[in-house]
Amino acid sequence: MKLCLSGRLWESPKGYSITLHEFLATAAELGYQGIELRYPMIPPPEKLEAIRNEAKRLGVTVVFSTCAALPRDDATRKDAIRVLDTIVALGGHDIRATMGSDDDYAPMRTLADMASEKGIKVVMQIHINTLCDTVERTEQCLKKLNHPNMRLTYDPIHLGWMGDRDMAASARRLKPWIVRANVQNYAPARSNQDPRQKIQILGKDWLRALPGDPDGLDHNAYFKALRGIGFDGWINVMCDVDPSMTSKAVAKQNHDLLSPLLSAS
Numbered sequence: 001m002k003l004c005l006s007g008r009l010w011e012s013p014k015g016y017s018i019t020l021h022e023f024l025a026t027a028a029e030l031g032y033q034g035i036e037l038r039y040p041m042i043p044p045p046e047k048l049e050a051i052r053n054e055a056k057r058l059g060v061t062v063v064f065s066t067c068a069a070l071p072r073d074d075a076t077r078k079d080a081i082r083v084l085d086t087i088v089a090l091g092g093h094d095i096r097a098t099m100g101s102d103d104d105y106a107p108m109r110t111l112a113d114m115a116s117e118k119g120i121k122v123v124m125q126i127h128i129n130t131l132c133d134t135v136e137r138t139e140q141c142l143k144k145l146n147h148p149n150m151r152l153t154y155d156p157i158h159l160g161w162m163g164d165r166d167m168a169a170s171a172r173r174l175k176p177w178i179v180r181a182n183v184q185n186y187a188p189a190r191s192n193q194d195p196r197q198k199i200q201i202l203g204k205d206w207l208r209a210l211p212g213d214p215d216g217l218d219h220n221a222y223f224k225a226l227r228g229i230g231f232d233g234w235i236n237v238m239c240d241v242d243p244s245m246t247s248k249a250v251a252k253q254n255h256d257l258l259s260p261l262l263s264a265s
Contacts, residue, residue, distance in 0.1 A: 006238035070107035187215035211257035
């Protein structure tokens with residue numbers, strides 16, 4: 001397994017607090033082997049060669065980026081091609097896309113065909129408020145898509161929000177599609193005195209949790225579940241950062257906690 005750092009840690013309603021060059025350098029400094037290139041950070045075509053050379057010099061893989069909208073018309077198809085061409089130019093592996101309704105099946109198959117022509121996989125993430133929010137619905141969605149170029153990012157936080165906390169069982173059921181795994185961390189908000197900012201998700205209050213928080217994600221159980229299905233892919237650290245913390249500090253804490261788990265028996 002290898003660690004990938006998401007640009008989400010530097011994301012805010014005002015945009016990004018880091019440039020792509022700074023992000024690559026920070027990921028390398030902290031020991032990450034890859035990055036998630038968030039959609040708004042995608043560079044223009046004329047800068048792709050310089051970015052690829054910089055990533056290669058730093059030993060950082062641009063693992064994947066995101067399709068902002070499924071290809072339904074000329075504009076969305078053109079943008080999907082732009083993202084796919086960026087991923088290819090930067091030596092990436094796949095493109096992330098989301099399905100929110102039954103109307104998305106046809107354009108998702110179109111994207112999967114487009115990506116296949118470029119040697120890129122399409123990967124959906126287990127995520128609340130999508131067609132892949134539970135194990136059962138994720139299985140149904142992927143089987144109904146029935147496309148050989150579709151894969152999945154496993155995300156136990158979203159399954160937990162839906163009431164499923166058996167990581168070993170869910171990983172086993174979704175094993176045929178899992179190619180990547182996400183790390184996020186939240187804990188139930190238990191005290192009105194906690195200074196951290198609360199986030200309401202599915203009608204309940206949550207707090208962003210740091211690595212090792214006893215009320216947050218059980219990382220040891222998570223990695224045990226991944227090893228149980230023979231997973232050896234990218235672990236994408238895509239935490240939401242509490243305003244009281246710096247993005248770099250959260251990224252470092254996650255790296256330092258997760259690194260020993262990558263090869264643990």
